[in-house]
Amino acid sequence: MLFRHVSIYVISLLLSLSSWAYPSIQDENGTFTLPSEPKRIVVLELSFVDALVAVGLSPIGIADDNDPNNLLPEVKAKLKPWTSLGMRSQPSMERIAELQPDLIIADFQRHAAAYDNLSRIAPTLLLKSRGESYLDSLASAEKIGIIVNKNAEMQARLSEHKAIMASYRKVFEKMTSVGSVQFAIVSARGMWLHGPDSYAGGVLNALGLASPIPDDGNMPYLANSLELLLKVNPDWLLIGSYGNHTVLDDWRTNPLFQLLTAEKKNQLIKVSPELWSLNRGILAAEGIAKDLNRVLSP
Known part of the structure; x- marks a missing residue:
């Protein structure tokens, strides 16, 4: 009887896992998803760093225009050491590839032309950053929260932000x-x-x-x-x-x-x-x- 209950539990668990799919979002290039939760994230705009640290994540590479002081002190305080990827306008493909990321978050306006090259390195999420509105920035943060598997944390942080x-x-x-x-x-x-x-x-x-x-x-x-x-x-x-x-x-x-x-x-x-x-x-x-x-x- 115990064996039967265990077997039913294992089968149910396997069915549940087989039906589960990583969440999808709509970025500036269409539908975007990942095979699993990303662990090695690089970002090519500073606004994306803000979104990640808001949910307790730290990218391994940042296009910081070769100056860490471009980042806000409140953001830097939440970051682990990162690799500079050079200029936001022309980030170093070599440095990005060396980091072996499993997610690249790029700016649609700046990096759409480099999308194919970036995608050969890792799945590349294209979002608005340069020229974005305030509401655009919150929408991008929400999408980032979903794709890094921190949706609940991001929703809580956005609610806190609105209250502030x-x-x-x-x-x-x-x-x-x-x-x-x-x-x-x-x-x-x-x-x-x-x-x-x-x-x-x-x-x-x-x-x-x-x-x-x-x-x-x-x-x-x-x-x-x-x-x-x-x-x-x-x-x-x-x-x-x-x-x-x-x-x-x-x-x-x-x-x-x-x-x-x-x-x-x-x-x-x-x-x-x-x-x-x-x-x-x-x-x-x-x-x-x-x-x-x-x-x-x-």
Whole structure:
């Protein structure tokens, strides 16, 4: 009798295992699945690192533009040592292959052309990253959670994230005189306003902060001039600077610059471009909310 019960249990278990399939998701290239749970993951964008550490995973290789300081301190603190894969725009295929990954997470915009070469090394998941919106970043994180077999953990982390963002929104709603808030990247080559459809713009919207740029579905990044900046004229202008000298330094010598509301009110503030633009993701958005609370608090 005992043998019969054991046999029935074993047969049931085998039937259960035979009918189980690893979950599938829709990435930017179609239906994607894996033969088993990945253990050696490499990522070719920083936003994917954010998603992995949010569920307690650490990639073995990261395209970090050859600078580990591009990663947020909150993200680095959760990482084990990794191999740099070079530039996000052109990651090293040799280094990726040497790591023998069982999953590559790549950016559709940057890496679609290299998909075939990447797929010869390991199954390659193509998701949005460069140019993504805030909601896109959360959707990508959710898909990553499924494909790394951490769906429950990711759903819990996303719920926690939404609660954190909602609590910051309540704080900002009490600041009735904030006005409009605009983030921009600036370098020696120019200034780019991050509009409502950009990642930073979406975070600002989620926090209930008004944009001076109409949400008309235009490009997420708007190349700017001093004349256009005067037209947009935000109450707060948050600047992520690259380089020691930028066009903003040149514009300051123009008398028209003094007409900017943010300049007149001393509300032109430097912020981290790594936090506000380069990384993106769950931890990045929470970092932006925390940074805004510091900047906007009386």
